[in-house]
Amino acid sequence: MELLQLYYFNCVAESQCISKTAKALHIAQPSLTQTIKRLEREIGAPLFDHVGRQIVLNTYGKILYDRTRTIFASLNQAKSEILYQTNQKKRTITLSVHCASPILPGLVQSFKMKYPDILLRVYQSSDLEHDKKDVDLKISAYTSIENLSPESSTLLLEENLVIAKPFNYIPNDPSKFDTSVLSLKNFCNESFISLTEKSSLYEILQSCCQQYGFTPNISLFCDNPQVFREMLKLGMGVSLIPERSWAEIIKTLPDLLTIIPIHSPASKRYIYLTWEKEKYQSEAVLAMKQHIIDYFSKLI
Numbered sequence: 001m002e003l004l005q006l007y008y009f010n011c012v013a014e015s016q017c018i019s020k021t022a023k024a025l026h027i028a029q030p031s032l033t034q035t036i037k038r039l040e041r042e043i044g045a046p047l048f049d050h051v052g053r054q055i056v057l058n059t060y061g062k063i064l065y066d067r068t069r070t071i072f073a074s075l076n077q078a079k080s081e082i083l084y085q086t087n088q089k090k091r092t093i094t095l096s097v098h099c100a101s102p103i104l105p106g107l108v109q110s111f112k113m114k115y116p117d118i119l120l121r122v123y124q125s126s127d128l129e130h131d132k133k134d135v136d137l138k139i140s141a142y143t144s145i146e147n148l149s150p151e152s153s154t155l156l157l158e159e160n161l162v163i164a165k166p167f168n169y170i171p172n173d174p175s176k177f178d179t180s181v182l183s184l185k186n187f188c189n190e191s192f193i194s195l196t197e198k199s200s201l202y203e204i205l206q207s208c209c210q211q212y213g214f215t216p217n218i219s220l221f222c223d224n225p226q227v228f229r230e231m232l233k234l235g236m237g238v239s240l241i242p243e244r245s246w247a248e249i250i251k252t253l254p255d256l257l258t259i260i261p262i263h264s265p266a267s268k269r270y271i272y273l274t275w276e277k278e279k280y281q282s283e284a285v286l287a288m289k290q291h292i293i294d295y296f297s298k299l300i
Contacts, residue, residue, distance in 0.1 A: 005039045006068050008032060009047065013057055013065040016048075090282040092119040094134050099141035099200045100157075100245035100271055101225045103299070111291045118284045124225075136285045137292065138274045141200040141242075143207045145270055152277040156296040159244040161208065161267040163187060163260040168235035184240075184262050185212040191219040191237040195228055205240045208267045232257070242269055244299050271296070 012021045022029040040047055047061035173189045195201045209216045219237050222228035232239055233256050273292055
């Protein structure tokens, strides 16, 4: 017994006319008749009675029709649910953000104002990226210009890194601050505050300090960027922070932090937007990609 047989039977049972059903299904009438007869042989009982030139469901046919009607109603419901889920997936974006958290609220808000019906999932923890196939777009930071394929990435922002020193922080080596041109090496004896080891800011701090021949003395780790900024305000250490993507944070703390440019040479970081080249990108994802590019271009 095949699903197509049952479907043809269901259609004939509803119309109670072989020729009319064959025309509606765009098949030959003899072929439809043979399909019904083959189904009757498999069941072992006739399903229709002939009344004049018409056919009507008999007792056995009514039993089968009750079941097939339920089956096809369930299948149509499943089709509708699958179509709904497919459309929802096309309008869902998963964004993994590993840097530039201060600008994230503004970026998301402006996107949702333009596309209120798109569902946006934003993850900041690298632990949540265990299933990479679910991530549509990723924002990451590097200490150098990466040799990434333009088919799966674009450079969003190049920015200087600066030292944020709280006004109430007492340097371990004040003599290193008695110069107008500061190198990151001037801070080799200072206490640093950092995000956790899995964060891009930690990796950049380590990389930059290693370029100057020392390992930073990290006295406090935070796993939350907001808590990190609060600890910085309390004067618990200095920190290496990005100048442009954290500009709004810096502006809100003019009486609490001294921003010290790093020279000879300047320390930089590079923010990239990346995606899986082989993964299909819906119109929603493409819209978000362009929105991110446009939003970061305004920071330059």
